[in-house]
Amino acid sequence: MSEKSFIDKLIESIRQKNNPSVVGLDPRIDMIPEQIKTKYFKEHGKTTVGAAYAVFEFNKMIIDAIYDLVPAVKPQMAFYEAFGQEGIKCLVKTIDYAKSRNLLVICDGKRNDIGTTAKAYSDAYLGETSIDGEISWGFSCDALTINPYLGYDGILPFSENCAAHRKGIFVLVKTSNKSSGEIQDLETKDGRRIFEIVAEKVSEWGKDMLGVNGYSSVGAVVGATYPEQAKILRKIMKNAYILVPGYGAQGGDAEGAVNCFNNDGLGAIVNASRSIIYAYKQERHKSLYGESGFAEAARTEAIRMRNDINGALERKDQIDRKTAL
Amino acid sequence: MSEKSFIDKLIESIRQKNNPSVVGLDPRIDMIPEQIKTKYFKEHGKTTVGAAYAVFEFNKMIIDAIYDLVPAVKPQMAFYEAFGQEGIKCLVKTIDYAKSRNLLVICDGKRNDIGTTAKAYSDAYLGETSIDGEISWGFSCDALTINPYLGYDGILPFSENCAAHRKGIFVLVKTSNKSSGEIQDLETKDGRRIFEIVAEKVSEWGKDMLGVNGYSSVGAVVGATYPEQAKILRKIMKNAYILVPGYGAQGGDAEGAVNCFNNDGLGAIVNASRSIIYAYKQERHKSLYGESGFAEAARTEAIRMRNDINGALERKDQIDRKTAL
Numbered sequence: 001m002s003e004k005s006f007i008d009k010l011i012e013s014i015r016q017k018n019n020p021s022v023v024g025l026d027p028r029i030d031m032i033p034e035q036i037k038t039k040y041f042k043e044h045g046k047t048t049v050g051a052a053y054a055v056f057e058f059n060k061m062i063i064d065a066i067y068d069l070v071p072a073v074k075p076q077m078a079f080y081e082a083f084g085q086e087g088i089k090c091l092v093k094t095i096d097y098a099k100s101r102n103l104l105v106i107c108d109g110k111r112n113d114i115g116t117t118a119k120a121y122s123d124a125y126l127g128e129t130s131i132d133g134e135i136s137w138g139f140s141c142d143a144l145t146i147n148p149y150l151g152y153d154g155i156l157p158f159s160e161n162c163a164a165h166r167k168g169i170f171v172l173v174k175t176s177n178k179s180s181g182e183i184q185d186l187e188t189k190d191g192r193r194i195f196e197i198v199a200e201k202v203s204e205w206g207k208d209m210l211g212v213n214g215y216s217s218v219g220a221v222v223g224a225t226y227p228e229q230a231k232i233l234r235k236i237m238k239n240a241y242i243l244v245p246g247y248g249a250q251g252g253d254a255e256g257a258v259n260c261f262n263n264d265g266l267g268a269i270v271n272a273s274r275s276i277i278y279a280y281k282q283e284r285h286k287s288l289y290g291e292s293g294f295a296e297a298a299r300t301e302a303i304r305m306r307n308d309i310n311g312a313l314e315r316k317d318q319i320d321r322k323t324a325l
Numbered sequence: 326m327s328e329k330s331f332i333d334k335l336i337e338s339i340r341q342k343n344n345p346s347v348v349g350l351d352p353r354i355d356m357i358p359e360q361i362k363t364k365y366f367k368e369h370g371k372t373t374v375g376a377a378y379a380v381f382e383f384n385k386m387i388i389d390a391i392y393d394l395v396p397a398v399k400p401q402m403a404f405y406e407a408f409g410q411e412g413i414k415c416l417v418k419t420i421d422y423a424k425s426r427n428l429l430v431i432c433d434g435k436r437n438d439i440g441t442t443a444k445a446y447s448d449a450y451l452g453e454t455s456i457d458g459e460i461s462w463g464f465s466c467d468a469l470t471i472n473p474y475l476g477y478d479g480i481l482p483f484s485e486n487c488a489a490h491r492k493g494i495f496v497l498v499k500t501s502n503k504s505s506g507e508i509q510d511l512e513t514k515d516g517r518r519i520f521e522i523v524a525e526k527v528s529e530w531g532k533d534m535l536g537v538n539g540y541s542s543v544g545a546v547v548g549a550t551y552p553e554q555a556k557i558l559r560k561i562m563k564n565a566y567i568l569v570p571g572y573g574a575q576g577g578d579a580e581g582a583v584n585c586f587n588n589d590g591l592g593a594i595v596n597a598s599r600s601i602i603y604a605y606k607q608e609r610h611k612s613l614y615g616e617s618g619f620a621e622a623a624r625t626e627a628i629r630m631r632n633d634i635n636g637a638l639e640r641k642d643q644i645d646r647k648t649a650l
Contacts, residue, residue: 026442029456037457046459078438078445082454084463088413110438112472113403114502114570117351120403129407131354132362134371138409147437149474149497151504172474177439179476186522188511194519197511245439 006142006168007219007241008211010104011266013071019306020261020313022106022243023066023298024273025094026076027055031278033291052086058294059094062277065295066302067101072142074243074271077109095141105141106243110172112147112154119157126161126169143168145221145243148198155205159218162209168217168241171202173233176223176246195229199236206240213266215241222260224252224270230259234267242268248275248305254312261313263320270309276301331467331493332544332566333536335429336591338396344631345586345638347431347568348391348623349598350419351401352380356603358616377411383619384419387602390620391627392426397467399568399596402434420466430466431568435497437472437479444482451486451494468493470546470568473523480530484543487534493542493566496527498558501548501571520554524561531565538591540566547585549577549595555584559592567593573600573630579637586638588645595634601626 004012014020029037029051037054044050063073075094080087098105111121123129124138146158146169158169174184174195184195199220206218216239222230224246234242242260246252247270260268279285279301280294289297329337339345354362354376362379369375388398400419405412423430436446448454449463471483471494483494499509499520509520524545531543541564547555549571559567567585571577572595585593604610604626605619614622 029454041457046456048454048456048461048463051454051456051461076438076442076445078436078442078449081449082445082463083461084449085410085413085417087449087463088410092410108438110436110472111403113401113433113435114500114505114575117401117403120401120407124403124406124409124412129354129373129376131371131373131376132366136373136376136408138373138407138412147435147472147474149472149508150500150502151507151509153502153504175439175475177475177478179478180439182476182526183474183519183523184476186511186513186519188513194508194511198508201507250439 003166005166005209005211005217006162007215007217008213009142010071010168010241010269011211011213011215013104014266014269017069017071018310019070020269021070021302021305021309022072022074022269022271023062023070023276023302024074024076024108024271025059025062025277026273027058027079029054031281032058033280033294035292048083048086052083052090055083056090056093060097061295062298063098063101063103065299067103069299069302069306070103072104072106072269073098074106074108074273076273077107092139095139099140104143106143106145106170107139107141108145110145110147112150114150115153115157118154122157122161126158126167127165143170145170145172147172148201152201152205159205159209162217168219170219170221170243171198171205173198173202173220174222174226174229176225176250176252180223196232196236199233202240203237210239215239215266219243221245224257224260225250227256227259230256234260234262244268244270248272254308257309258312258316261316265313265317272305276305328491330534330536331487331491331542332540333538334467335396335493335566335594336536336538336540338429339591339594342394342396343635344395345594346395346627346630346634347397347399347594347596348387348395348601348627349399349401349433349596350384350387350602351598352383352404354379356606357383358605358619360617373408373411377408377415380408381415381418385422386620387623388423388426388428390624392428394624394627394631395428397429397431397594398423399431399433399598401598402432417464420464424465429468431468431470431495432464432466433470435470435472437475439475440478440482443479447482447486451483451492452490468495470495470497472497473526477526477530484530484534487542493544495544495546495568496523496530498523498527498545499547499551499554501550501575501577505548521557521561524558527565528562535564540564540591544568546570549582550575552581552584555581559585559587569593569595573597579633582634583637583641586641590638590642597630601630
């Protein structure tokens with residue numbers, strides 16, 4: 001138990017790199033530069049094998065360009081599963097490569113099931129699998145996103161592995177998409193909305209897993225696209241680290257995302273995927289970097305995002321101080 | 326569009342085999358017969374490779390023993406993911422083998438995400454992935470279980486593929502586990518519970534996808550462990566096919582499960598996993614079949630389950646007729 005908890009490792013890296021942002025690795029084959037695709041399609045055809053090789057080379061170059069800047073990467077599992085078993089091989093290589101670059105890896109799989117089955121998911125991503133007494137690992141990530149619809153017995157197997165293996169989870173509370181309100185915003189008899197009730201549960205589920213910084217390895221997901229709800233949720237889940245999707249391509253901005261932070265400047269990590277890794281497609285980077293400079297464009301955009309969020313955090317801090325006077 | 330819809334294929338097979346049940350393929354390495362494990366552990370060690378080979382041979386023998394009896398199998402993805410990329414290879418082989426035996430394959434992955442990402446999951450399991458114009462497939466299953474917490478834009482990409490590729494989805498409404506009520510049973514201002522609201526949405530989401538039998542390819546998951554809620558849900562979702570987990574090892578019985586059926590004897594398919602595939606471990610089968618007869622024990626138990634459910638359906642039908650007089 002001498003190893004730091006997930007959340008303390010995350011906070012240490014955020015402080016070291018002065019950057020509370022995470023880069024999403026969401027491989028879409030039509031967005032990957034031609035020169036990479038051509039190389040592997042020549043060798044393996046336009047197949048899942050060729051695509052998986054191309055994606056890994058792309059991921060590797062993105063990781064090389066940003067690993068000293070950001071504390072963590074977040075592979076979105078759907079995009080790997082779209083290439084079947086070849087995509088999964090690519091995911092495993094991507095996780096291992098990111099870890100070799102000292103990045104924390106948050107797998108965005110939104111997994112969940114009933115207790116006995118949730119244990120298998122938990123062991124797959126956060127724990128270990130015993131094969132007749134020999135220990136194996138499915139995926140060596142540091143944290144996983146989790147869906148709360150099934151209640152606590154679907155959460156417990158994950159939080160148990162968080163404690164045993166120094167891992168983390170981020171439970172969906174208020175998601176960034178347009179129709180997230182259909183269920184999450186429903187108001188219960190006592191006037192609380194579902195996302196508020198889930199937030200209270202997240203607080204409860206994580207209360208015994210606080211690290212030295214006062215934050216829990218049981219975190220939450222709150223979209224940057226809902227800044228008003230974020231304010232409320234920040235207060236309900238005082239000790240939860242919030243993973244904030246929706247910044248960038250989805251329309252959320254830094255001013256919205258900072259509502260997920262506490263006054264200590266901690267408490268949230270903001271994700272951007274498309275706007276960083278496919279930055280070379282944006283007008284502002286196109287002429288400077290071209291397609292072959294995609295990794296440098298990603299680095300430039302990752303720096304811009306870091307400065308954008310840190311700037312908004314400083315402005316928030318000034319307002320907070322004035323209000324406190 | 327001459328091919329039948331998923332739900333009509335399912336109903337046709339249920340009628341042909343006179344069996345509204347499905348066998349869950351949930352591989353737990355410690356439950357797999359020693360002679361299979363020994364063979365592959367000798368070759369590949371007690372590794373994920375050895376385990377995945379053992380699981381596939383086990384699945385193959387189970388499928389061979391039950392394919393003429395049941396309309397569908399349901400691999401629970403968590404148990405494959407626990408073996409990492411080797412487990413996924415085993416899942417692909419299992420799906421393909423089950424399909425070669427004319428079984429429908431319902432992947433139990435409980436996937437969901439925001440719209441653009443849900444599309445990647447949907448393409449992975451129910452659709453196709455275009456790789457620079459060439460079509461590839463991730464997993465060739467017939468249906469997938471889906472989590473509704475993110476609302477309609479996370480469902481639409483799945484129902485689109487159901488229509489385009491004659492596939493199906495089963496949306497979690499009321500799950501079989503003990504703590505399912507923590508969120509699903511919350512009562513909203515107007516007195517409806519969350520699971521009832523989700524059920525209304527499932528009805529709405531599936532209303533344009535009715536097959537010739539009047540059932541939709543957008544189905545629902547309702548646990549056999551909640552028979553009273555099942556009665557209510559059956560009425561709300563008149564056209565949804567209900568996948569019923571919780572029978573057998575989880576404590577649900579046939580009398581509870583039949584509440585998910587309509588008066589036409591259709592409308593639900595009951596899953597059992599452990600109680601069928603590991604039947605050889607039960608006292609009542611142990612002495613007759615021994616470990617080497619595990620597949621026959623599974624067949625015997627699958628027949629017992631079929632008769633159990635059909636018997637309960639007949640009793641329900643008699644009560645319904647009397648009530649109607």
